Amino acid sequence: MVAKKLFGTSGIRGLIGSEVTCELALNVGKSLAYYLGNEGTVVLGYDTRTTNEMLDQAICAGLLESGVDVIKIGMVPTPLVGYATEKLDADAGIMLTASHNPSPYNGIKLWNKNGMAYTSSQEAKIEEIYSNRDYVSVTWDKVGKLHVNEEIKGQYIDDLVDMVEIKEGLKVVIDCASGAGSEISPLVFRKAGCEVTTLNSQPDGFFPGRNPEPNEENLQTLMKTVVAIGADLGIAHDGDADRMITVDEKGNVSPFDSLLALISKEFDGDIVTTVDAGLCMDESVNGKVLRTKVGDVNVAEVIIEENASFGGEPSGTWLHPDFCMCPDGILSGLRMAEIVSRDGKLSDLLAQIPSYPNIREKITCSAEAKIKVMENMEELLTSAFDDVREVNSIDGVRLTFEDDSWVLVRPSGTEDYVRITLESRDAERAESIKETCVKIINDNL
Ligand code: MG
Numbered sequence: 001m002v003a004k005k006l007f008g009t010s011g012i013r014g015l016i017g018s019e020v021t022c023e024l025a026l027n028v029g030k031s032l033a034y035y036l037g038n039e040g041t042v043v044l045g046y047d048t049r050t051t052n053e054m055l056d057q058a059i060c061a062g063l064l065e066s067g068v069d070v071i072k073i074g075m076v077p078t079p080l081v082g083y084a085t086e087k088l089d090a091d092a093g094i095m096l097t098a099s100h101n102p103s104p105y106n107g108i109k110l111w112n113k114n115g116m117a118y119t120s121s122q123e124a125k126i127e128e129i130y131s132n133r134d135y136v137s138v139t140w141d142k143v144g145k146l147h148v149n150e151e152i153k154g155q156y157i158d159d160l161v162d163m164v165e166i167k168e169g170l171k172v173v174i175d176c177a178s179g180a181g182s183e184i185s186p187l188v189f190r191k192a193g194c195e196v197t198t199l200n201s202q203p204d205g206f207f208p209g210r211n212p213e214p215n216e217e218n219l220q221t222l223m224k225t226v227v228a229i230g231a232d233l234g235i236a237h238d239g240d241a242d243r244m245i246t247v248d249e250k251g252n253v254s255p256f257d258s259l260l261a262l263i264s265k266e267f268d269g270d271i272v273t274t275v276d277a278g279l280c281m282d283e284s285v286n287g288k289v290l291r292t293k294v295g296d297v298n299v300a301e302v303i304i305e306e307n308a309s310f311g312g313e314p315s316g317t318w319l320h321p322d323f324c325m326c327p328d329g330i331l332s333g334l335r336m337a338e339i340v341s342r343d344g345k346l347s348d349l350l351a352q353i354p355s356y357p358n359i360r361e362k363i364t365c366s367a368e369a370k371i372k373v374m375e376n377m378e379e380l381l382t383s384a385f386d387d388v389r390e391v392n393s394i395d396g397v398r399l400t401f402e403d404d405s406w407v408l409v410r411p412s413g414t415e416d417y418v419r420i421t422l423e424s425r426d427a428e429r430a431e432s433i434k435e436t437c438v439k440i441i442n443d444n445l
Contacts, residue, residue: 005127006028006123006126006127006130006131007120007123007124007126007127008413008414009294009295009413009414010099010107010109010295010296011095011107011108011109011110011117011118011123012024012028012107012108012109013098013099013101013105013106013107014105014106014107015104015105016051016104016105016106020051020055020105020106020107020108022054022055022057022058023058025055025058025059025062025096025108026058026059026061026062027062027130027133027135028059028062028108028126028130029058029059029060029061029062029063029066029094030062030063030065030066030135030136030137031126031127031129031130031134031135032062032063032068032092032094032110032126033062033063033065033066033067033068033135033144034066034129034134034135034136035122035125035126035129036068036091036092038066038067038068038136038138038142039067039068040068040069040090040091040092041068041069041070041071041088041089041090041091042063042068042069042070042071042090042091042092042093042094043070043071043073043081043084043085043088043090043092043093043094043111044056044059044060044063044070044071044072044073044081044093044094044096045072045073045074045075045076045078045080045081045084045093045094045095045096046074046075046076046095046096046097046180047075047076047077047078047095047096047097047098047179047180047239047240048075048178048179048180048182048203048204048205048239049096049097049098049103049105049106049205049239050103050205050206051106051205052075052096052106052205055096055106055108056072056096059094059096059108060072060146063144064143064144064145064146065137065138065143065144066135066136066137066138066144067138067142067143067144068091068144069144069145069146069147070144070145070146070147071084071088071090071147071148071149072146072147072148072149073148073149073152073153074148074150075180075183075203076153076180076184077180077181077184077185077237077240077241077242077328077329077330078095078097078099078109078180078240078241078242078326078327079241079242079324079326079327079328079329079330079331080152080153080156080184081093081094081095081111081326082111082115082116082117082324082325082326082328083115083152083156083159083323083324083326083328084149084152084156085111085112085113085115086113086114086115086324086325087152087155088149088152089113090113091113092110092111092112092113093110093111093112093115094108094109094110094111095108095109095111095240096108097109097180097239097240098239099212099238099239099240099242099243100211100212100213100214100238100239100243101212101239102207102211102212103205103206103207110122110123110126111326112325114325115324115325115326116297116300116301116304116325116326117296117297117300117326118297119297119301120297153184156184157184157187157188157191158191159323160188160192160323160328160330160331160334161188161191161192161334163320163322163323163331163334163335164192164334164335164337164338165338165342166192166193166194166334166337166338166341167193167341167342168193169193169194169195170193170194170195170232170233170337170340170341171194171195171197171229171230171231171232171233172189172194172195172196172197172231172232172233172234172235172337173196173197173198173199173222173225173226173229173231173233173234173235173247174186174189174196174197174198174199174201174234174235174236174237174333175198175199175200175201175209175210175214175219175221175222175234175235175236175237176198176199176200176201176237176241177200177207177209177210177211177212177214177218177236177237177238177239178200178201178202178203178204178205178206178207178208178209179203179207179212179237179238179239179240179241180203180237180239180240180241181201181237181240181241181329181330182200182201182202182203183201183203184241184330185201185235185237185241185329185330185333186198186201188330188334189235189333189334189337192334192337194337197225197229197231199221199222199225207239209221212238212239213238214236214237214238214243214244214245214316215245215253216253218236219234219236219245219247219253222234222236222247223247223251223252223253224251226247226248226249226251227249227250227251230249231249232249232340232341232345232346233246233247233248233249233336233337233340233346234246234247234248234251235247235333235336235337237329237330237333238316238329241329241330242296242317242326242327242328242329243315243316243317243318243327243329243332244316244329244330244332244333244336245259245316246259246333246336246346248345248346248347248350249345249346249347250347252347254346254350255350255355256314256315256316257277257278257280257281257314257355258280258350258353258355259316259336259350260273260277260281260312260313260314260318261278261280261281261283261284261285261353262284262339262349262350262353263310263312263318263332263335263336263339264281264284264285264310264312265284265285265286266310266335266339267286267287267309267310268286268287268309269286269287269307269308269309269310270285270287270288270289270290270306270307270308270309271285271287271288271289271290271308271309271310271311271312272290272291272292272299272302272303272306272308272310272311272312272319273289273290273291273292273299273311273312273313273314274291274292274293274294274295274298274299274313274314274395275291275292275293275294275392275394275395275396275398275408275410276294276313276314276408276410276421277289277291277313277314278314278356278358278423279354279356279404279406279423279425280353280354280355280356282404283354284353284354287308287309290302290306290308291392291394291398292394292395293394293395294313294395294410294413295313296313296317296319296327298395299311299312299313299317299319300319300325300327303319303321303325304321304325308321309321309322316329316332317329318331318332320332320335356423356424356425357423357424357425357426357427357430358421358422358423358424358430359420359421359422359423359430359431359434360419360420360421361419361420361434361438362412362417362418362419362420363417363418363419363420363438363441363442363445364416364417365416365417365418365441365445366416367416369445370411370412370416370417370418371411372444372445373411373418373441373444373445374396374397374409374411374418376444377396377397377409377440378391378393378397380440380444381397381399381407381409381437381440382399384436384440385399385401385433385436387401387402387403388400388401388402389401389402395410396408396409396410396411396419397409397410401424401433403424403425403426403429404424404425405422405423405424405425405426405429405430405433406422406423406424407420407421407422407433407434407437408420408421408422409437409441418441420434420437420438420441422434422437
Protein backbone atom coordinates (compact mmCIF):
# COMPACT_ATOMS: atom_id res chain seq x y z
CA MET A 1 0.00 0.00 0.00
CA VAL A 2 1.41 3.42 -0.95
CA ALA A 3 1.87 6.04 1.76
CA LYS A 4 -1.09 8.42 1.69
CA LYS A 5 -0.42 12.07 0.95
CA LEU A 6 -3.88 13.31 0.05
CA PHE A 7 -5.78 11.79 2.96
CA GLY A 8 -4.76 12.60 6.53
CA THR A 9 -6.09 11.27 9.83
CA SER A 10 -9.65 12.40 9.03
CA GLY A 11 -10.15 12.53 5.26
CA ILE A 12 -8.68 15.18 2.98
CA ARG A 13 -8.12 18.50 4.76
CA GLY A 14 -6.16 21.63 3.96
CA LEU A 15 -6.03 25.31 3.12
CA ILE A 16 -8.38 26.48 0.41
CA GLY A 17 -6.51 27.67 -2.67
CA SER A 18 -3.18 25.98 -2.05
CA GLU A 19 -4.22 22.53 -0.82
CA VAL A 20 -7.96 22.14 -1.36
CA THR A 21 -9.25 23.42 -4.72
CA CYS A 22 -12.21 22.87 -7.03
CA GLU A 23 -9.92 20.92 -9.34
CA LEU A 24 -9.06 18.56 -6.50
CA ALA A 25 -12.74 18.17 -5.60
CA LEU A 26 -13.64 17.44 -9.24
CA ASN A 27 -10.98 14.75 -9.52
CA VAL A 28 -11.73 13.22 -6.11
CA GLY A 29 -15.35 12.99 -7.31
CA LYS A 30 -14.19 11.21 -10.45
CA SER A 31 -11.86 8.93 -8.43
CA LEU A 32 -14.64 7.94 -6.04
CA ALA A 33 -16.93 7.26 -9.02
CA TYR A 34 -14.26 5.00 -10.55
CA TYR A 35 -13.87 3.19 -7.22
CA LEU A 36 -17.64 2.60 -7.22
CA GLY A 37 -17.50 1.14 -10.74
CA ASN A 38 -18.83 4.29 -12.47
CA GLU A 39 -22.35 3.56 -11.28
CA GLY A 40 -24.50 3.92 -8.21
CA THR A 41 -25.49 6.84 -5.98
CA VAL A 42 -23.61 9.17 -3.64
CA VAL A 43 -25.05 11.40 -0.88
CA LEU A 44 -23.40 14.85 -0.74
CA GLY A 45 -23.53 17.36 2.13
CA TYR A 46 -21.47 20.22 3.52
CA ASP A 47 -20.94 22.35 6.64
CA THR A 48 -21.24 26.15 6.93
CA ARG A 49 -17.90 27.15 5.36
CA THR A 50 -17.83 29.92 2.73
CA THR A 51 -16.04 27.60 0.28
CA ASN A 52 -18.52 24.74 0.40
CA GLU A 53 -20.83 25.64 -2.43
CA MET A 54 -17.96 25.78 -4.93
CA LEU A 55 -16.57 22.43 -3.75
CA ASP A 56 -20.08 20.96 -3.73
CA GLN A 57 -20.56 21.94 -7.41
CA ALA A 58 -17.11 20.68 -8.38
CA ILE A 59 -17.25 17.28 -6.70
CA CYS A 60 -20.84 16.82 -7.91
CA ALA A 61 -19.76 17.55 -11.51
CA GLY A 62 -16.97 14.96 -11.21
CA LEU A 63 -19.39 12.30 -9.98
CA LEU A 64 -22.03 13.02 -12.64
CA GLU A 65 -19.46 13.07 -15.45
CA SER A 66 -18.27 9.66 -14.25
CA GLY A 67 -21.72 8.07 -14.29
CA VAL A 68 -22.69 8.30 -10.61
CA ASP A 69 -26.01 9.77 -9.40
CA VAL A 70 -25.80 12.41 -6.67
CA ILE A 71 -28.29 13.13 -3.88
CA LYS A 72 -27.57 16.61 -2.53
CA ILE A 73 -28.69 17.14 1.06
CA GLY A 74 -27.13 20.60 1.43
CA MET A 75 -25.84 22.16 4.65
CA VAL A 76 -25.99 19.45 7.31
CA PRO A 77 -24.02 18.09 10.28
CA THR A 78 -21.56 15.31 9.34
CA PRO A 79 -23.58 12.62 11.15
CA LEU A 80 -26.53 13.34 8.86
CA VAL A 81 -24.40 12.37 5.84
CA GLY A 82 -23.59 9.02 7.47
CA TYR A 83 -27.25 8.53 8.41
CA ALA A 84 -28.56 9.55 4.95
CA THR A 85 -26.06 7.31 3.13
CA GLU A 86 -27.45 4.33 5.03
CA LYS A 87 -31.14 5.33 5.00
CA LEU A 88 -31.24 6.32 1.33
CA ASP A 89 -29.42 3.10 0.41
CA ALA A 90 -26.67 5.06 -1.36
CA ASP A 91 -23.32 3.51 -2.27
CA ALA A 92 -21.22 6.20 -0.56
CA GLY A 93 -21.49 9.55 1.19
CA ILE A 94 -19.37 12.71 0.97
CA MET A 95 -19.11 15.42 3.60
CA LEU A 96 -17.34 18.67 2.74
CA THR A 97 -15.93 19.93 6.03
CA ALA A 98 -12.73 20.79 7.87
CA SER A 99 -14.35 19.91 11.23
CA HIS A 100 -12.73 22.05 13.95
CA ASN A 101 -10.19 23.84 11.69
CA PRO A 102 -10.54 27.61 11.18
CA SER A 103 -12.40 29.27 8.26
CA PRO A 104 -9.61 29.20 5.60
CA TYR A 105 -9.61 25.38 5.66
CA ASN A 106 -11.89 22.86 4.05
CA GLY A 107 -11.89 19.14 3.39
CA ILE A 108 -13.54 16.03 2.00
CA LYS A 109 -14.55 13.01 4.06
CA LEU A 110 -16.01 9.82 2.58
CA TRP A 111 -18.60 7.42 4.01
CA ASN A 112 -19.56 3.81 3.41
CA LYS A 113 -23.10 2.63 2.72
CA ASN A 114 -23.43 1.43 6.34
CA GLY A 115 -22.71 4.98 7.59
CA MET A 116 -19.11 4.24 8.61
CA ALA A 117 -16.26 6.48 7.44
CA TYR A 118 -13.92 5.21 4.73
CA THR A 119 -11.11 3.19 6.28
CA SER A 120 -7.47 3.99 5.74
CA SER A 121 -7.13 1.24 3.10
CA GLN A 122 -10.21 2.49 1.21
CA GLU A 123 -8.76 6.00 1.24
CA ALA A 124 -5.46 4.63 -0.07
CA LYS A 125 -7.33 3.07 -3.02
CA ILE A 126 -9.06 6.37 -3.84
CA GLU A 127 -5.71 8.13 -3.58
CA GLU A 128 -4.09 5.65 -5.95
CA ILE A 129 -6.85 6.20 -8.54
CA TYR A 130 -6.48 9.97 -8.08
CA SER A 131 -2.67 9.99 -8.32
CA ASN A 132 -2.54 7.71 -11.36
CA ARG A 133 -5.46 9.57 -12.99
CA ASP A 134 -7.11 6.21 -13.61
CA TYR A 135 -10.59 7.77 -13.50
CA VAL A 136 -12.75 7.88 -16.61
CA SER A 137 -15.67 9.87 -18.00
CA VAL A 138 -18.76 8.07 -19.28
CA THR A 139 -20.59 8.77 -22.54
CA TRP A 140 -23.37 11.38 -22.77
CA ASP A 141 -26.13 8.78 -22.31
CA LYS A 142 -24.60 7.35 -19.09
CA VAL A 143 -23.91 10.52 -17.07
CA GLY A 144 -25.30 10.60 -13.53
CA LYS A 145 -28.57 12.20 -12.41
CA LEU A 146 -28.79 14.91 -9.79
CA HIS A 147 -31.39 14.68 -7.00
CA VAL A 148 -32.05 16.99 -4.08
CA ASN A 149 -33.42 15.54 -0.85
CA GLU A 150 -34.92 17.90 1.71
CA GLU A 151 -36.92 15.26 3.62
CA ILE A 152 -34.05 13.28 5.13
CA LYS A 153 -33.33 16.07 7.66
CA GLY A 154 -36.80 15.69 9.17
CA GLN A 155 -36.46 11.91 9.35
CA TYR A 156 -33.06 12.26 11.07
CA ILE A 157 -34.46 14.71 13.60
CA ASP A 158 -37.43 12.44 14.44
CA ASP A 159 -35.23 9.34 14.71
CA LEU A 160 -32.80 11.13 17.03
CA VAL A 161 -35.59 12.33 19.32
CA ASP A 162 -36.87 8.73 19.53
CA MET A 163 -33.48 7.58 20.89
CA VAL A 164 -33.86 9.28 24.29
CA GLU A 165 -36.27 10.08 27.09
CA ILE A 166 -35.57 13.45 28.63
CA LYS A 167 -37.73 14.85 31.41
CA GLU A 168 -39.64 17.92 30.19
CA GLY A 169 -38.03 21.28 30.92
CA LEU A 170 -34.33 20.42 31.27
CA LYS A 171 -32.48 23.70 30.70
CA VAL A 172 -29.78 23.31 28.07
CA VAL A 173 -27.49 25.88 26.43
CA ILE A 174 -26.22 24.79 23.00
CA ASP A 175 -23.20 26.41 21.35
CA CYS A 176 -22.84 25.35 17.70
CA ALA A 177 -19.85 27.61 16.82
CA SER A 178 -21.98 28.82 13.82
CA GLY A 179 -21.07 25.43 12.32
CA ALA A 180 -23.07 22.61 10.79
CA GLY A 181 -25.03 21.83 13.97
CA SER A 182 -26.55 25.33 14.04
CA GLU A 183 -29.87 24.56 12.42
CA ILE A 184 -30.58 21.02 13.54
CA SER A 185 -29.04 20.53 17.00
CA PRO A 186 -31.17 23.14 18.89
CA LEU A 187 -34.28 21.90 17.06
CA VAL A 188 -33.63 18.31 18.14
CA PHE A 189 -33.19 19.26 21.80
CA ARG A 190 -36.41 21.34 21.73
CA LYS A 191 -38.33 18.45 20.17
CA ALA A 192 -36.92 16.16 22.86
CA GLY A 193 -38.51 18.41 25.53
CA CYS A 194 -35.58 20.59 26.60
CA GLU A 195 -35.76 24.31 27.26
CA VAL A 196 -33.04 25.48 24.88
CA THR A 197 -30.95 28.65 24.83
CA THR A 198 -28.66 28.94 21.82
CA LEU A 199 -25.24 30.50 21.33
CA ASN A 200 -23.54 30.83 17.94
CA SER A 201 -26.37 28.98 16.25
CA GLN A 202 -26.62 31.13 13.12
CA PRO A 203 -24.74 29.37 10.28
CA ASP A 204 -21.70 31.48 9.37
CA GLY A 205 -18.47 30.27 7.75
CA PHE A 206 -16.49 33.09 9.33
CA PHE A 207 -17.20 31.52 12.76
CA PRO A 208 -17.67 35.02 14.26
CA GLY A 209 -18.61 33.89 17.79
CA ARG A 210 -15.85 31.41 18.49
CA ASN A 211 -13.28 29.15 16.90
CA PRO A 212 -14.93 25.79 15.99
CA GLU A 213 -12.59 23.73 18.21
CA PRO A 214 -14.65 23.07 21.37
CA ASN A 215 -12.02 23.59 24.08
CA GLU A 216 -12.10 25.60 27.30
CA GLU A 217 -10.43 28.63 25.74
CA ASN A 218 -13.16 28.85 23.09
CA LEU A 219 -16.08 28.07 25.40
CA GLN A 220 -15.85 30.96 27.86
CA THR A 221 -19.20 32.45 26.78
CA LEU A 222 -20.95 29.09 27.07
CA MET A 223 -19.45 28.50 30.52
CA LYS A 224 -20.67 31.90 31.75
CA THR A 225 -24.09 31.56 30.11
CA VAL A 226 -24.82 28.19 31.73
CA VAL A 227 -24.22 29.69 35.18
CA ALA A 228 -25.92 33.03 34.43
CA ILE A 229 -29.24 31.47 33.39
CA GLY A 230 -29.07 28.55 35.83
CA ALA A 231 -28.99 25.91 33.09
CA ASP A 232 -28.62 22.19 33.87
CA LEU A 233 -26.23 21.54 31.02
CA GLY A 234 -24.16 23.23 28.31
CA ILE A 235 -23.33 21.49 25.04
CA ALA A 236 -20.70 22.65 22.56
CA HIS A 237 -20.23 21.19 19.10
CA ASP A 238 -17.23 21.37 16.82
CA GLY A 239 -17.60 22.80 13.28
CA ASP A 240 -19.41 19.79 11.81
CA ALA A 241 -21.17 18.49 14.95
CA ASP A 242 -19.77 14.98 14.93
CA ARG A 243 -18.30 15.86 18.33
CA MET A 244 -19.55 17.52 21.47
CA ILE A 245 -18.31 18.40 24.91
CA THR A 246 -20.45 19.28 27.92
CA VAL A 247 -20.29 22.13 30.43
CA ASP A 248 -21.71 21.23 33.85
CA GLU A 249 -24.23 23.34 35.82
CA LYS A 250 -21.33 25.06 37.64
CA GLY A 251 -19.87 26.27 34.33
CA ASN A 252 -16.95 23.82 34.13
CA VAL A 253 -15.96 22.09 30.90
CA SER A 254 -16.20 18.35 31.62
CA PRO A 255 -12.96 16.34 31.69
CA PHE A 256 -12.92 14.32 28.46
CA ASP A 257 -12.02 10.94 29.98
CA SER A 258 -14.54 11.21 32.81
CA LEU A 259 -17.30 12.17 30.40
CA LEU A 260 -16.51 9.20 28.16
CA ALA A 261 -16.53 6.90 31.20
CA LEU A 262 -19.88 8.32 32.36
CA ILE A 263 -21.61 7.72 29.01
CA SER A 264 -19.97 4.29 28.66
CA LYS A 265 -21.67 3.16 31.91
CA GLU A 266 -24.99 3.42 30.06
CA PHE A 267 -24.19 0.37 27.93
CA ASP A 268 -24.05 -3.29 28.95
CA GLY A 269 -21.62 -4.70 26.40
CA ASP A 270 -18.02 -4.03 25.47
CA ILE A 271 -16.83 -0.49 24.84
CA VAL A 272 -14.25 0.53 22.25
CA THR A 273 -11.92 3.42 22.90
CA THR A 274 -8.46 4.55 21.84
CA VAL A 275 -5.03 3.87 23.39
CA ASP A 276 -4.94 7.33 24.98
CA ALA A 277 -8.07 6.81 27.10
CA GLY A 278 -7.57 6.59 30.86
CA LEU A 279 -7.96 4.11 33.70
CA CYS A 280 -11.40 5.47 34.64
CA MET A 281 -12.74 3.67 31.57
CA ASP A 282 -11.65 0.26 32.91
CA GLU A 283 -13.19 1.04 36.29
CA SER A 284 -16.54 2.28 34.91
CA VAL A 285 -17.42 0.04 31.99
CA ASN A 286 -19.75 -2.95 32.45
CA GLY A 287 -18.17 -5.11 29.73
CA LYS A 288 -14.60 -5.16 28.42
CA VAL A 289 -12.67 -2.05 27.34
CA LEU A 290 -11.12 -2.54 23.90
CA ARG A 291 -8.42 -0.05 22.93
CA THR A 292 -7.55 0.70 19.33
CA LYS A 293 -5.66 3.28 17.25
CA VAL A 294 -6.48 6.95 17.61
CA GLY A 295 -9.09 8.00 15.01
CA ASP A 296 -12.86 7.53 14.94
CA VAL A 297 -12.88 5.18 11.96
CA ASN A 298 -10.56 2.82 13.86
CA VAL A 299 -13.05 2.82 16.74
CA ALA A 300 -15.89 2.13 14.28
CA GLU A 301 -14.05 -0.82 12.73
CA VAL A 302 -13.48 -2.49 16.11
CA ILE A 303 -17.10 -1.88 17.17
CA ILE A 304 -18.24 -3.83 14.10
CA GLU A 305 -15.59 -6.59 14.45
CA GLU A 306 -16.23 -7.13 18.14
CA ASN A 307 -19.95 -6.33 18.15
CA ALA A 308 -19.36 -3.73 20.87
CA SER A 309 -22.22 -1.62 22.18
CA PHE A 310 -20.58 1.82 22.18
CA GLY A 311 -17.32 3.51 21.32
CA GLY A 312 -15.60 6.82 21.70
CA GLU A 313 -12.44 8.84 21.75
CA PRO A 314 -11.59 11.08 24.70
CA SER A 315 -11.80 14.00 22.21
CA GLY A 316 -15.60 13.81 22.41
CA THR A 317 -16.08 11.82 19.20
CA TRP A 318 -18.57 9.12 20.17
CA LEU A 319 -20.07 6.32 18.09
CA HIS A 320 -23.55 5.02 18.81
CA PRO A 321 -23.91 1.71 16.92
CA ASP A 322 -27.57 1.43 17.98
CA PHE A 323 -28.18 4.49 15.75
CA CYS A 324 -25.51 4.83 13.05
CA MET A 325 -21.82 4.07 12.54
CA CYS A 326 -21.00 7.75 11.98
CA PRO A 327 -19.89 9.71 15.09
CA ASP A 328 -22.81 11.89 16.15
CA GLY A 329 -22.32 14.90 18.42
CA ILE A 330 -26.04 15.65 18.55
CA LEU A 331 -26.96 12.16 19.79
CA SER A 332 -24.01 12.33 22.21
CA GLY A 333 -25.44 15.56 23.63
CA LEU A 334 -28.96 14.11 23.80
CA ARG A 335 -27.68 11.10 25.74
CA MET A 336 -25.92 13.37 28.21
CA ALA A 337 -29.16 15.37 28.62
CA GLU A 338 -31.02 12.11 29.26
CA ILE A 339 -28.52 11.11 31.96
CA VAL A 340 -28.68 14.52 33.67
CA SER A 341 -32.49 14.63 33.58
CA ARG A 342 -32.63 11.13 35.12
CA ASP A 343 -29.70 11.09 37.57
CA GLY A 344 -29.13 14.70 38.67
CA LYS A 345 -26.37 17.25 38.47
CA LEU A 346 -23.60 16.62 35.96
CA SER A 347 -20.88 17.87 38.33
CA ASP A 348 -21.96 15.26 40.93
CA LEU A 349 -22.10 12.48 38.35
CA LEU A 350 -18.63 13.32 37.04
CA ALA A 351 -17.25 13.52 40.58
CA GLN A 352 -18.20 9.85 41.04
CA ILE A 353 -15.93 8.83 38.16
CA PRO A 354 -12.48 7.94 39.52
CA SER A 355 -9.75 10.39 38.60
CA TYR A 356 -5.99 9.83 39.08
CA PRO A 357 -2.76 11.76 38.65
CA ASN A 358 -1.90 11.92 34.96
CA ILE A 359 0.94 13.44 32.99
CA ARG A 360 1.10 14.52 29.36
CA GLU A 361 4.54 15.40 28.08
CA LYS A 362 5.88 15.98 24.61
CA ILE A 363 9.48 15.74 23.44
CA THR A 364 10.36 17.73 20.35
CA CYS A 365 12.48 15.95 17.75
CA SER A 366 13.00 15.92 13.98
CA ALA A 367 10.68 13.92 11.69
CA GLU A 368 13.50 11.39 11.08
CA ALA A 369 14.35 11.05 14.76
CA LYS A 370 10.66 10.50 15.52
CA ILE A 371 10.59 7.44 13.25
CA LYS A 372 13.96 6.15 14.49
CA VAL A 373 13.16 6.48 18.19
CA MET A 374 9.90 4.58 17.78
CA GLU A 375 11.56 1.66 15.96
CA ASN A 376 12.73 -0.13 19.10
CA MET A 377 10.40 1.55 21.57
CA GLU A 378 8.52 -1.59 22.58
CA GLU A 379 11.74 -3.40 23.46
CA LEU A 380 13.28 -0.38 25.19
CA LEU A 381 10.21 0.24 27.33
CA THR A 382 9.50 -3.37 28.29
CA SER A 383 13.11 -3.93 29.35
CA ALA A 384 13.12 -0.73 31.44
CA PHE A 385 10.27 -1.88 33.70
CA ASP A 386 9.95 -5.21 35.53
CA ASP A 387 6.23 -5.10 36.36
CA VAL A 388 4.63 -4.84 32.92
CA ARG A 389 1.32 -6.70 32.75
CA GLU A 390 0.29 -5.90 29.18
CA VAL A 391 1.84 -4.42 26.04
CA ASN A 392 -0.31 -2.86 23.31
CA SER A 393 1.59 -1.68 20.23
CA ILE A 394 -1.33 -1.00 17.91
CA ASP A 395 -0.61 2.75 17.91
CA GLY A 396 2.67 3.76 19.55
CA VAL A 397 3.52 1.60 22.59
CA ARG A 398 1.18 1.34 25.57
CA LEU A 399 2.28 -0.49 28.72
CA THR A 400 -0.05 -1.45 31.52
CA PHE A 401 1.66 -2.23 34.84
CA GLU A 402 0.75 -4.67 37.65
CA ASP A 403 -0.62 -1.78 39.73
CA ASP A 404 -2.85 -0.63 36.79
CA SER A 405 -0.63 2.38 36.04
CA TRP A 406 -0.17 2.83 32.27
CA VAL A 407 1.97 4.77 29.87
CA LEU A 408 1.60 5.48 26.16
CA VAL A 409 4.56 6.60 24.04
CA ARG A 410 3.29 7.70 20.65
CA PRO A 411 4.67 9.80 17.80
CA SER A 412 2.49 12.76 16.83
CA GLY A 413 0.78 12.17 13.48
CA THR A 414 1.04 15.77 12.37
CA GLU A 415 3.88 17.46 14.29
CA ASP A 416 7.51 16.70 15.10
CA TYR A 417 7.36 15.33 18.61
CA VAL A 418 6.92 12.16 20.59
CA ARG A 419 4.15 12.30 23.16
CA ILE A 420 4.18 10.54 26.54
CA THR A 421 0.79 10.07 28.21
CA LEU A 422 0.50 8.27 31.52
CA GLU A 423 -1.64 7.74 34.55
CA SER A 424 -1.15 6.14 37.96
CA ARG A 425 -3.04 6.02 41.25
CA ASP A 426 0.15 7.26 42.88
CA ALA A 427 1.62 10.67 41.93
CA GLU A 428 5.22 9.69 42.76
CA ARG A 429 4.93 6.54 40.70
CA ALA A 430 3.55 8.62 37.79
CA GLU A 431 6.55 10.94 38.00
CA SER A 432 9.00 8.04 38.08
CA ILE A 433 7.41 6.35 35.02
CA LYS A 434 7.60 9.65 33.18
CA GLU A 435 11.29 10.14 34.01
CA THR A 436 12.18 6.66 32.82
CA CYS A 437 10.36 7.23 29.51
CA VAL A 438 11.88 10.69 28.96
CA LYS A 439 15.35 9.23 29.53
CA ILE A 440 14.73 6.34 27.09
CA ILE A 441 13.53 8.75 24.40
CA ASN A 442 16.35 11.25 24.89
CA ASP A 443 19.01 8.50 24.92
CA ASN A 444 17.74 7.17 21.62
CA LEU A 445 17.10 10.33 19.65
MG1 MG B 1 -15.69 17.09 13.56
